[in-house]
Every structure is written in structure tokens, then in C-alpha cells.
Amino acid sequence: MSSRYNHREVEPKWRARWADAKIDRALSPEEAKGKKKAYVLEMFPYPSGRIHVGHSRNYTMGDVIARFRRANGYNVLHPMGWDAFGLPAENAAMERGIHPKGWTYDNIAAMREQLKLLGLAIDWSREIATCDPAYYKHQQAMFLAFWKKGLVYRKKQKVNWDPVDNTVLANEQVVDGKGWRSGAPVETRELEQWMFKVTAYADDLLAAIEKLDKWPDKVRLMQSNWIGKSQGAKVWWEIAHAPDFLPPSPAGEPNHARDPIEVYTTRPDTLFGASFLALAPDHPLTKAIAAHRPDVAKFIEDCARLGTSEADIEKAEKFGVDLGIRVKHPFDESWELPVWAANFVLSTYGTGAIFGSPAGDQRDLDFANKYKLPFKPVVLPPGADAATYTVTKDAFTDDGVIYNSRFLDGLSTRDAIKRAIEELVKLGRGEATTQWRLRDWGVSRQRYWGCPIPAIHCAKCGVVPVPEKDLPVALPDDVTFDKDKPGNPLDRHPTWRNVKCPSCGGDAQRETDTLDTFVDSSWYFARFTDPNNEAAPFDKALANYWLPVDQYVGGVEHAVLHLLYARFFTRAMRDCGLLDLQSGEPFASLFTQGMVVHETYKSQSGAWLLPEDTDIKDGKRVELTTGATVEVGAIEKMSKSKKNVVDLDAFVNDFGADVARWFVLSDSPPERDVEWTASGVKGAWGFVQRVWSLVEAHGRPAPKPGEDAPAAANEGEALALRQLAHRAVQSVTDDIENFRFNVAVARSYELVNAIAKLKGDDEGKVFARGEALRILSQLIAPFMPHLAEECWEKLNFAPFVATAAWPVADPKLAARTTVSLPIQVNGKKRGEVEAPVGAPEADVRELALAHPAVKPFLEGVTIRKVIVVPDRIVNIVAN
């Protein structure tokens, strides 16, 4: 009689044995001699509180790869750490009076225990937390090194300012143009901020994308669009008239209000369609005029209320104001155009000024229509008639033939761009130029819970770096988060700020800004290579050995920023001599996994409900305690805020870690979202039981890999099972290698079905069954490591399936000898023949034409062509 598989006993037992044997420890390069290295890394978590099953997918995927590599003989580095600085800790501090440090470390402790429940093959001796001074000390040193290297500078930047809370707001804290806590309309302010010169590497960051051939194409495309190299022209528009209050232009003074306005355009071919110039609200000229014109000042204020988010600015209704300036058209002195300020012109891109060519740009057209500015089309779409073609509401932005444009008439868009630039250069009114969308990285945050920026402000010496011997600049613990005293607690700390200037020894103040948390996550993968190094961020030789990360796994939401910053940082670290990685690319292969989603539930009072607090009664979802009907909402990403989470502890207790792991990898392709459902859990649970009962029922040691099979195992049903098992080895190996975990799961089901189907206990069948069970245990080991160990032991192997060599398929057993060929007539399947693999074309053709199911469709028609694709298909073309 078979006993039930008891995960509550089995899982902790194997975790303890793995830990005792230290099988997850990454070997040093010396210990690993002869082995290839594999660095497998999942994006490390923010310690938000508790782990739910949604988080587990990311780590499980990485774990499958890590275990698979280990079985294939690699020296594996698979570490875990905590992205531990950030806003939620401060929010918790403000809302619940808990110190961010205590909150964070409590969360880390809880989440570490939860993660361990999953049985991940992680080298816990390398755990790091970014909020640990032992970590950020090196980050501060790197900041100083970058500074020395000219990669750090200070610049004024716009921020969202809450005038009631007196604090800077993150974009996410701006809701409908208002501060999320105060509800006050947001203002924009300019603050002096620390910047990283990402643009210094713009060319290389773009060019190197081509070599990242193990990254998803979509991510590579998003990266290159983000960097956004564009070829275009600068055009200088001379002032024809300006208000008298603008002072006359003194010779040689740069950026003077009466200087020609510099505009960047990618479409100089449409210059003859220009109908106005538009400046950004914070263009120097707009500001200069606002000083004298209340309506312009009001316009700037209205724009400020939109916040700093590009999405919000571009989605807002277009509005502008005529600045009362007239400029001369670069190709015709007598042609004057008005200059406006407009909310949709971004000061952060190009020169912060554009020329509006309404027929060829939708935003310009909307703006021209709103303010009744005249315009005419200059690009004729292919096939359109110049005499009748007009543009009213829809701009034509594609290529066409230029007309209404004097010397450009008749040229294609591409030729006209060249010709127009030539002319601009000849007239001294412009030049060809390359423009980047990529901006430098503003890293200053006016917050407490982040890495302090190691700089000191001295009245005499200016901004001075903290000497390296004084690092770390540690965060003070004694801070308060009173609601009535908002802003950065470091700013109002009584003593922490006050220091002596390292340069002159006089009284000076510490920088109170901290670093963007993206900085913390831009080098953690390098720290993992040598996490306990006190003298340096990491030993150069160790970083050289382990980097780049061979497999990085994380969410697509990081496809642009985090990955770009990490790529920048790695180049900067290389150029500061910290490591030798020539490519500067931290992640050789990237996989972006989908989210775990779940239905959302709301009580009748509108409060979110946990799934575990609801139940289904008579086909309706009701509240467990009251029986009241529950409103079932959208299927969304598991998140604490919507409570559609399934807690990991409870789940592991009920079903086991293996079921959770198996479930998140089954059914849905890894890159797509997976919906957490009770029925899916049931399927995974049933599979665990089924595998175990087969192993128990077998009740014998299994043959060892490579052991000679008795003759009886190579005929009939036994042979069929052996063939299927060896094909499963090929398929699953290939599926894991290519991140098709859901397909690997399906193949495992097939193998289990086949094992269960083989009845009888003769010598051949026992061998085939034992072999298949051994293979099954090994194939599922990366997915369900605890169950696999238990099976492995029962089949009389030791010590661990986790450290056993990955199975190898016997090519003779895995190979197919015949193949079924569909026969089509005019592309429709009409029959099927079984043919030997590699059968000559002529034979196949004959078989197909003679096929009884096909013949009727060939009567009364002429056969035009017979297409035979070897081992795949036959198509008869007839009419």
C-alpha cells in the first residue's frame, strides 16, 4: 500500500541536508579549476514586507537554470540580496512611526526565511543588503572615483514640489497634478542636483546593443529607442522684432535674448511649411519675457502644475502663448513668423525650441488649429494630387514628395533633408547635427533612506569630496519623521550636517541629498562576486572571473532604466580600473519573465479582500466570515495594495514549495503572465502525488546511468517507454536551455503518463520503468528539487540528485525511424502516410498520389505540381 507523499516532512529534511553539505556554495576560481563558471542572477527584491507566491516565479526560474547548470558541471554562482533603500520605508515611518531601518531589517529577516522555504539553490553566504554601510561605503568610494574621472557634475534640475509638505515628490506621488498627501497643486522647482554623465557613453551604449544577442529583441529595441540617436539639423532663426523691454544684444554675450533662436529638427525638408516657432515653458527667452508679461508668467505657472512627468505633459491639452517676437525665415528674410511658448515643447530634448510645421506633425497641427495659425502642406503623399490635397485634422508624417517649397520642390523627403541642410550651411543659418534623447542621470534625492552622497559644502572651498579614509558617510539613526515636519530629516538633523571642511578645516556642511536607489542596483551584481571584501567593492580578479552575469532574470518593467544604468555603471567601473570587462556589458544573457496575476476581490464596503478570506458558495464568491457577496474585479499583478496575494508561508504549509514552484512554471510561457488559480494548484499537487506513487509502486533500485539493458528491455512496450524517456531527456534539456519551462513541464507529464501506462513486471519492463523513473527524477529536479531528492533516494541513489550529472539521451533510442507525412491537395490536408525517415522524394510522391483518401480529390483535375518537403509534408497542386 502506498503512503501519501508528506511534503511537510520531506521538504525541510532535504533543505537541511543540502545546507549541511554546502552544495550551493560557489567555488573559488582555484577550487573550480577545469569547471566552466555560470553566474545566474535574479533581480534582487525590494524588502517590502512578505513574499507572496507572485515573487516566487522570478526566483524559481533563475533556480531552474542554476540547478541545471550545476548538473551540467558548471561552477555556479547564484546569490541573493536586498535592494533595501527606498521610499516605502520612509512612508512606513511616516504612517506608522516605525524607523526605516528597523522596518527594512525586519522585512529582510521575514523574507529571507520565506525565500529559504522555496528550496532555492542559493549561496546564502553571499547575502548583501544595499542599506548596509559595508555595502554603501564602496558605493560612496565609487561616486568619488567617478567624480575624479569627470563622470559626476552638478546641474539645476526640475523637481515636483509640494508647497504644503515642503517636500520633493516622486512622479508616483503626484496624482492629477496634486501632492498625494497634502492634495496641494504641485509646483515645479529647480534644485541643484548631482548628475552622472551617462551621455559620455551614449555612442557605446547604443552600438553595443547589437552584440547583446542573448537579450530579448524587444528590450534591445527599447534601449536603443531610449538612447534615441537622431540625425537632424540646428536652424538659427534671427529675431526680426522683439518687445522693447528686451535689452539690446551686446556683442559676444552667449544665450542673449536677442540672439537668433536655435531650433533642432529632424525634418528640415518641411521648413517651407513652417508657421510658427514654439519654445519650452522654461526656455531662457520665455523666462525673459515672463519677467515683463504677466500672461506669460501665468503660462509658465500653468505648465509647472503639470509636473515633471513626460507622459503627463504630453497627454495634457496643448496650450501656448504668443511671445510677441517675430523671427525671419532662414530661407527668406522677408518672411516673418511668430514665436510662441507651448506646453508640449520639452526643454530636456534638443534645444527646447521647435519650428511648427503643422501639415507634417500632429502636435503642431493641433496647436495651429487651436490658435488659428495659418499653414500649408509641403509634403505630398504618394498618389495624392497636388491641386486638391489638403490637410485639416490629420497631419501627414510619412515620406512623400516635397512641393510648395521653392528649391526643394520635387525632391523626396530624404533628398530634401540633405538639400535643405546644404542650403542652411551655405547661408550660415544652420548645420547638420546629431541629437540624443538620452539625458544625464540625476541621482540626487532629497530623502533620508538612501546612500549619503559623500560631499561637503564649504563656504570658502565650494563643493569638496569627502576623503576616502572618512568613508562610509553613515546615515545617522536618530532621525524623526513627524508629519508636521516633512522634508528630508537629514536637513533638519541638529548635528549630522555639521563637519569641518576637509580642505580648509573651516566650518562646513554635509551634502544632505542621498543617491537614487537605482545607483544601489547598478553594481550589486559585481559585489556578489566578492561580497565580504572590506577594502574594495570587490576583488578585481574575482569580478573578472565571474562577470558578466551569464543569465539575468527579471521583470520587463526594468527593460530600460535599471538595465541602462547598470550598463553605464559597468563601463564607468571599468574605466576607473575596478574591473577589466572589456565589453562593459554586465549581463550576457537576459530573460524577462511575466508576472503572476490574480483576480481581485472587493467587499460591499469597497475594501480589498484577501483571496483566503473569500470562498465560492453556489457558484458565487462570498466573504468567508459574513457570507456577503464579493465583487470580483480585474485580474491584476499580485500586489499588497490590492490584496490579491497568496502568502507563501501558508501555501508552502498546505501544498509544499515544490507545488508552488511547479505551478508558476507550468501552463504559461515564462515571458508571459501566469494567472494563479486553484485549479492550477490542484494540477500541480496531483502531479507530485502521482510521481511519488509511481516511484513507490516500483519499489526497486533503478538501473544506473549507462547500465546495460537486458534484451527484453529493447522490444515491445519496454522499448517504447525507453524511447520516450530518452526523447524526453533531449526535449527537456533543450526546453530548459531555451526558457521553455512550460513545455518541459508538458514533456514531464507525457513521461509520467507513459510510465503509468506500462503494466507488468518482467525483466525488460522493470528495467525500462526503473530507467524512466530515474530519468524523470533528474528531469524534474531543477523544478521540484525536494520531491526529486526523495525519489532519487527511493531509487537507491546517493547522495543528491541535485549534484548528480544531468542525464544524457542515448541517440539510438531517441532517434525516430518513421515519420507521418500529411498529404495536402491545394493546401488542404486530405490524408496521411507513414514513411521511413529520409525516404526518397520519388517514393513519397508515389505513396501520396496513390493514397486512397487523396485519390478522389485528384479526379477530373490536372496535377500541376507535387511539392515534397522531406520528412515534413506533401502538397499536390491541381486544378
Next chain:
RNA sequence: GCCCCAGUGGCGGAAUCGGUAGACGCAGCAGACUCAAAAUCUGCCGCAGGCAACUGCGUGCCCGUUCGAGUCGGGCCUGGGGCACCA
């Protein structure tokens, strides 16, 4: 608004190079075992028509390329991710 991605039975999905659409799982239906139920096992299971053999239709929508399209191209629709201070 801009950039990127996805869409296949009742449901999750498979089809890896343009070559049998629906592997595998879930749900459902029928049967076996059982006093009964659960569990387990066996079989069926895209839609429409047909007693059946079989026929027609079918991969979000429209158009195209091809002997052949879920897969390639063009145009839409719907959902999701990102847009620089959420991580």
C-alpha cells in the same frame, strides 16, 4: 501623446526554420470501482452540419505575399509594460 509587447477551444497554453492547428494541463461529459461519496482508473472532448463515412468553417479584425500563413508584409481593434524621483 510617444516607444515596446501580446492576442490560438469553456480556460492556461503547444506548434522551435513558412509545412498535420489545438501537444500537455484544467474544467466538462460518459463509463469502471464503491452501499455511497472522495480518491483512482478508462474513454470522449474546437465550432457547425451529418446516423455515419465525412464535409465546411476556424489562431482578435481587414487586406496582401506564397503551392502552403497562428508564423511573413501592410492597415486597424483590444489588453499590458515603459516614459527618466515607485522598485
